[in-house]
Amino acid sequence: MANLIITIDGPAASGKSTVARRLAEVLGASFLDTGAMYRAVTLAAMRAGIAMSDEKQLVSILNRYKFRFEAREGGMAVYVNGTDMTEQIRKPEVTANVRYIASSAKMREKLVEMQRQFAVRQRKMVTEGRDQGTVAFPDADIKFYLTAEAIERAKRRQAELQANGSSQSLEKIQVAIEERDKSDANRAIGPLKPADDAIVIDTTNLNIEEVVKKLLGCVNPALWKGGVNHRLRR
Ligand code: CDP
Numbered sequence: 729m730a731n732l733i734i735t736i737d738g739p740a741a742s743g744k745s746t747v748a749r750r751l752a753e754v755l756g757a758s759f760l761d762t763g764a765m766y767r768a769v770t771l772a773a774m775r776a777g778i779a780m781s782d783e784k785q786l787v788s789i790l791n792r793y794k795f796r797f798e799a800r801e802g803g804m805a806v807y808v809n810g811t812d813m814t815e816q817i818r819k820p821e822v823t824a825n826v827r828y829i830a831s832s833a834k835m836r837e838k839l840v841e842m843q844r845q846f847a848v849r850q851r852k853m854v855t856e857g858r859d860q861g862t863v864a865f866p867d868a869d870i871k872f873y874l875t876a877e878a879i880e881r882a883k884r885r886q887a888e889l890q891a892n893g894s895s896q897s898l899e900k901i902q903v904a905i906e907e908r909d910k911s912d913a914n915r916a917i918g919p920l921k922p923a924d925d926a927i928v929i930d931t932t933n934l935n936i937e938e939v940v941k942k943l944l945g946c947v948n949p950a951l952w953k954g955g956v957n958h959r960l961r962r
Contacts (some may be wrong), residue, residue: 733855733865733868734751734759734855734872735854736872737861737862737873737922737923737926738872738913741888742931743874743876743884743939745824746936750940753949754944758854760847760856762857763793763858764804766839767837768795769829772808773829774827781828787838796810799821803956812942820896824904825829827908830912836918839861840863843864847945861926869929872929873923873926874931875930875931875932876930882901882905886901888899
């Protein structure tokens with residue numbers, strides 16, 4: 729397992745991905761975007777035309793398709809059967825279907841296993857998702873949970889969509905975000921919630937730089953307090 733594991737969990741569009749990427753960059757750590765894994769499997773299932781509610785068929789996707797997740801400058805590249813799908817997995821139709829994979833206990837088990845395999849190959853890692861501090865890496869060195877008010881998150885998602893050339897009304901985006909929050913928080917396995925020992929940060933009134941600064945303010949003292957630093961020296 730990696731010598732240093734930092735988990736960042738939180739709801740949709742709370743800024744986790746950007747912050748996690750920046751933090752990883754500053755710390756010279758690998759970055760794992762676990763949402764991209766859920767998205768990649770969702771996209772493959774959609775392309776295979778299987779019934780999204782059929783768990784057995786969903787699980788078979790993991791054997792029928794080859795998934796590869798690779799650290800790339802500025803983020804994580806996703807390949808399905810050797811084809812770069814990094815852009816496609818962000819499409820709204822994938823977002824709308826991801827809950828089928830996210831609420832399947834078997835799929836979650838398999839994906840958490842893949843996340844732990846990824847961690848074994850890294851020296852330092854910043855991982856982000858919904859269940860990284862609670863389920864995937866309960867012994868992580870430092871755990872964060874980022875939140876923000878739904879309207880603020882909707883504005884951030886709208887700006888992101890606009891930057892990618894698509895547009896949607898703020899109202900529609902907020903409704904979709906709130907629906908996903910509900911389904912993420914209410915599932916039986918790996919629900920969206922802060923770990924008991926997570927540092928919770930409300931980012932509603934903070935920009936990315938301010939959040940990264942806050943996180944670094946927590947990480948640095950922890951790194952030098954002994955435990956983590958000692959393990960890093962090995
Ligand atoms: O970017 P955004 O926050 O909208 O979503 P994402 O992080 O790409 O994750 C997409 C979906 O995957 C989430 O709504 C969750 O349902 C699911 N997910 C999960 O269940 N567990 C994770 N560790 C990561 C994502």
